[in-house]
Amino acid sequence: MNNGFSIIGKRTALVDAAEKTTGAGKYTDDLSVSGMLTGKILHSPYPHARIRSIDTSRAEQLDGVVTVAIGKDAPNPFGILPVGHDEHALAVDKVRYVGDNVACVVAVSEAIAEKALELIDVDYEVLPAYFDPEESMKAQADFIHENKPGNIEKDYHHVFGDPGKGFSDANQIAEARFIAGEVTHAAMEPHSTLASFELDPHTGKMGRLTVWSSTQVPYYLQHKLSLVLEMPMQQIRVIKPLVGGGFGGKSEVIPLEIIAAVAARKARAPVKITYTREEVFWAHRGRPRTIVDLKTGVKNDGRITAVKARVVQDGGGYCSYGVVTILYSGALLGALYDIPNIQYDGYRVLTNKPACGAMRGHGTVNVRFAFESQLDELAAKIAMDPAEVRRRNLLMPPCITVNGLRVQSYGLPECIEKTVERSGWKQRKGKLPRGRGLGIACSHYVSGAANSIIRSDMPHSTVNIKIDRDGGVVVYTGASEIGQGSDTMVAQIAAEVLGCSLGRVRVIAADTDLTPIDLGSYSSRVTFMNGNATLRAADEVKKLIAAAAAKKMNCAPEELIFRHDVVKKRDTQAGRDGTGATQEGPSVSGRVEGQILRGSLQQKRKEEGPKDWMSFEEAVVAAIDFHGALTGTGSYAPPPEARGGKHKGGGVGPSPAYSYSAQVAEVSVDEETGEVTVHKVWAAHDCGRALNPVSVEGQIIGSVWMGMGQALAEEMVWKDGMLMNPGLLEYRSPSSIESPEVEPIIVESVDPEGPFGAKECSEGSLAATIPAIANAIYDAVGVRLHESPFTPERVLAALRAKKKEKALNLTEGVDPTDPVRFREHGGSLCFKSRGPQRHALDPAHRQAPASAGGAD
Amino acid sequence: MSLPEFRLLRPHAVEEAVMMLERHAGNIRVLAGGTDLIPSMRQKLFEPPYVVDLRGIAELRGIRRQSDGGVEIGALSPLSTIERSVYLREHFPVLTEAAGTVASPVIRNMGTIGGNICLDTRCLWYNQSLAWRKGCGFCIKKDGDLCHVAPGGLKCWAAFSGDTPPALLCLDAEIEIASINGTRRMPLREFYTGDGIIYRKLQSNELVTRVFLPAESAGYRGVYRKLRVRGSIDYPLAGVAIAMKRSNGHVSEAHIAITAVNPAPLLVKGASELLAGKMVDEALAEAVGDIAARTAKPLTTSALTPEYRREMIRVFTKRAILAAAQN
Amino acid sequence: MKKELVELKVNGRDHELAIEPSALLLDVLRQDLQLTGSKRGCDDSSCGACTVLIDGVAMLSCTLLAASCEGQEITTIEGVSEHGSLAAIQKAYGDWGGAQCGYCTPGFVMTVKSLLAENPDPTEEDVRQALSSNLCRCTGYNQMYEAIRAAVAAEREGIAAAK
DSSP states (O other), rough: OTTTTTSSTTTTOOTTEEEEHOOOOOOOOOOOTTTEEEEEEEEEESEEEEEEEEEEEHHHHSTTTTEEGGGGSSSSOOOOGGGGGOEEEEEESOOOOOTTEEEEEEEESHHHHHHHHHTTTEEEEEEEEEEEEEHHHHSSSSSSSSTSSGGGEEEEEEESSOOHHOOOOHHHEEEEEEEOOBBBBOOOOOOEEEEEEEEEETTEEEEEEEEEEOOOOHHHHHHHHHHHOOGGGGGGGEEOOOOOTTTTSSSSHHHHHHHHHHHHHHHHOOOOEEHHHHHHHOOOOOBBBEEEEEEEEEEETTOEEEEEEEEEEEEOOOTHHHHHHHHHHHHHTTTSSSSEEEEEEEEEESSSSOOOOOOOOHHHHHHHHHHHHHHHHHHHHOOOOOOHHTTTTOSSSEEEETSSSSSSOOOOOHHHHHHHHHTTHHHHHTTTTTEEEEEEEEEESSOOSSOOSOSSSOEEEEEEEETTTTOOOOEEOOOOOOOOOOOHHHHHHHHHHHOOOOEEEEEEEEETTOOOOOOOOOTOOIIEEEEEEHHHHHHHHHHHHHHHHHHHHHHHHGEEEEEEEEEEEETTTOTTOOOOOTTOOOOHHHHHHHHHHHHHHHHHHHHHHEEEEEEHHHHHHHHHHSSSSEEEEEEEEEOGGGGSSSTTTTTSSSOSEEEEEEEEOOOEEOEEEEEEEEEEEEEEEESSSSSHHHHHHHHHHHHHHHHHHHHOOOOOEEEEEEESSSSSSSSOOOOTTTEEEEEEEOOOOOSSSSGGGOOOOOTHHHHHHHHHHHHHHHHHHHHOOEESSSHHHHHHHHHHHTTTSSOTTTTTTTTSSSSHHHHOOOHHHHHHHGGGGGGOHHHHHHHGGGTTOOOO | OOOOOOOEESSSSSSHHHHHHHTTTTSSSEESSOOOOHHHTTSOOOOOOOEEEEEGGGGOOOOEETTTSSSEEETBBHHHHHHHHHHHHHHHHHHHHHTTSSSHHHHHOOOHHHHSSOOOBBBBTTTTOHHHHTTTOOOOBBBOOOSSSSTTTOOOOOBOOSSSSHHHTTTTTTEEEETTTEEEEEEEEBBOSSSSSOOOOOTTTOOOEEEOOOGGGTTTTEEEEEEEESSSOOOOOOEEEEEEEETTTTEEEEEEEEESSSSSEEEETTTHHHHTTTTOHHHHHHHHHHHHHHHHHOOOSSSHHHHHHHHHHHHHHHHHHHHHHHH | OOOOEEEEEEEEEEEEEETTTTOBOOOOOIIIIOOOOOOOHHHSOOOOTTEEEEEEEEEGGSSSSSSGGGEEEEEEEEGGGGTTTHHHHHHHHTTTTSSSOOOOOOOOHHHHHHHHHSSSSSOOOHHHHHHSSOOOSSTHHHHHHHHHHHHHHHTTOOOOOOO
């Protein structure tokens, strides 16, 4: 597994592990600066309303309140996509979901700020609201955004090949509606932002802004802050402290990040805002509820002839990443299997709910659930083993798919082979006792988007490296560590290239003043793109060192080998045992040992004469003496060949490389209760090359686990725009009890363009888990669920329907095997009958003399 | 979310505590383990001027065997203590099993048996933040005048969601209630009203201080079955407790109680009679399951549909009976 | 509300603090004592990120009033590192991938610490049950089991973290 590397491929603790296990590491909410105030946001109680007026005077009079910011304090719109600048820091004219941001109180304490929220008087004109995307599309008036008629954010209609002919060539066709419930990231750290202005020494006024924020995209944040605050980007510094998980939920600019800055400007003091868990659910940006109408045709030999998908996403009140999500849903029908004919119709629809955005496996997950389930149904129709039908449809890379995606490395065949082998598929499939079953499914994902959100020619990642006379290697990277291990990846690549110990490398990351621009941690781009940039920067520095060292050693630079903190001539014995002086110490103490060694070695050297090896530090000192500063820079932009087709929307989906996953899930189903237990998942993932197997395995397990959560329990439950479960008690992220054993199987296809051959490993596995479980449930008890999550009531309803037992309305009229619409929570809001008057009972109003006694 | 302001009273004896309750009756909430009250106060469901913290009252902790074979449990005993009590496990297994399913291990270190008995009724329209509740126009249980789960009704259907009370009901437990007027004992089955708002018969100056398990209830086989989505953390979505005595393979006495599907934990009427004197078999267990399901009146107060939860009362009752007859 | 003086003993040190009666232990630790290792992840006592030990028993600091903890030994994550080096469980969590984003990690470490104090050689099932008090969104818990196994083995062999 080591492949001749000294750092790459080794099981390594994260470079920031100790900070995390001791509690010493600082996340944004752990920070404080002097004079810091607390911000609290007032949220809309209505799903759709016009704001007639806001009166903040009562709130401002409360002792301890410094200021109250409202929409007109920062009216410029923003949004993560250039085509979707439809959000405001605080509502300017309209609110579009229950929880939308209306005003922000800045006060000396959280308690006072919360009290002040109750004293803000907002006069709303309530508008008709839309909660179901298919209903929303029928709207004739009162659109959620005036410029989006029919409440359609964006629709795309793609045809590749000849789907009509494909279907007529098919021996078997399956067609069905699949519905996937809405899920959210629920990262353990609630979003937090601290914004602080400096006073400018020249003007004496508020000048530079520093923002510490729990973000996956510090540079986008800097850009959007600049737009909304009308400040030049160079006056804004964004620092990303430790981030407690992202999964996409922090991959765009979340309202509180702008609000904190706006509030700090108005309060003339540093302001920190940390979301409550409920606010995290309202900020959301998770995976939308999705309707997938899918039709697939196969020949009797298992070959897929055509796929037709109509996808409707319940996008919520703002665009967010929506245009990208709906495009990924179509584009990633390709690049997993060889599909000659594809028709795709995608509709991203606005509804009066929190905006959906990017979540782990962005865009592909729900369609993959539908596709892999349907492929299983078709396998049954042609009496073929489900693993075999997948093998019959493999791509033959290098190739370009029918929808313009370039595939080079392709470990899917090996993934299928290994999961089938490890799970005992051949011996056990179909032979387990009743109620227990196996299911297989595959998935894939991009290693970064080949085209950036903001079209430009700039590199997607740039990394600088500085080495000083102390022999310490400092890597400046814009990559955002969010728990996935990006700092460690960067340190490993730099250390491998420079042949130094990991402990010598210090990573400075994600600080817009210090680190060169990087697009951020999303779409699994960091290892591939920032890794390549790191590799190039390290190579550049290495060349400088080699040039100087070669001079000292009277050889050509190409003859030098950098390894184990030693620079030596090829085929030379170096150090005590030929491998390097610090061979035993590539540990965290290497730096200290290095310095001690340097002194003694230098002394020794004076006596010894001709050199055929140098310590890393000697070489560094020689290089600095020779060149002056020892710095290197490297950047990465995806090659033009990888940037996809020319069709409208063709920019989303292309990636320099794709990861592949195949999984087998083993489940049992309690036929009396409908409860599903996942016993084990075998998950093979082609990550190109595992730079740090501990991390790769952790990412595979984590993806599978999150997929399992979506498959079985996690679901945002709605009633007329009210989120019924905005907390970790009722939004059921799995506990250790029901979390299965996951056996991660690393497959290394060694991508020709990845850093040391590496591709992504953090998202691709998620999508396969849901259909693998669905297929296993079918294998166990013979019911085919077309609606996720597979909660016990849905499974039981399906079982009852199959057995034609006494019909019980277990799922509120939605048949989980043939769903036609989204299910809503069964309660009643009496919106229509009571309208705004339901607020007459608001305690805040009751306290006001004008409405004492209640108008109701 | 911060807690509302209050004055904190920290008595060290029951007499002290009840005097405080008397003095501030109506303006005071009782804090024991805090696992129910503290989150609710964050959500501004309670904004009492005074909070009386019972943690300092040592006399209310501990499990004591009575000379007659019964057991006295101090109301402040943590659920984890009950769960791990070897004596209770041997003689009153339904209680240890139910206690061991409450929420999560850490919550059980904090939550008390008294708190579990006095647990506020729960509903998705009620256990929400102030901001959220504004969005739904409030509900009949708090700040509003309508019920979202039974529109038009004036009764609150919030579900009692404690795990140990159904076990205690099966054991015919009594509770001791203290006030400045002294103490009184009440069978637990008389404690709950069946209404979601005023869900228990406890005056504002009273405190639940002890739980008594009668000697006659010792030695019953016991089983508790709980419906939840996760294997930990969750409140029950339905729960069934059974205590059963057998002789010569026949049921001599059995009690079944259900929770989380009504505003009160309820003994299933008719179950004891149906089981008494019989050999347990699948058909009998199913018949009792039917009665239990008829006793359950769940509404859309929680996740999963009421129809499903009622079905699970049927299934879990059947299973609990079969399990109790087997072990 | 007027602040009141309380004395808290945290990680073996006594602190006299003026706090509001309604102050939660978590907030006092984080804001008054700058012990920010204990985290807030939820508002409904469900996530366990704030777990501390009160007289050796794992409890949620977000659900305790600080004033109620007077006279008790409070141990936070900051009190776990022994003699300036990582405790075996901390080292193992790093080595085995038990921590990814790290936000839930302090809570898990406290939970595991209380588990191992009571039960130095837990079975897989014991561990699984104990960990069910805390939520993690990154790891799927699998690598934590390996970490705990490794820590138990390290403790048994008497080689905690290198000192």
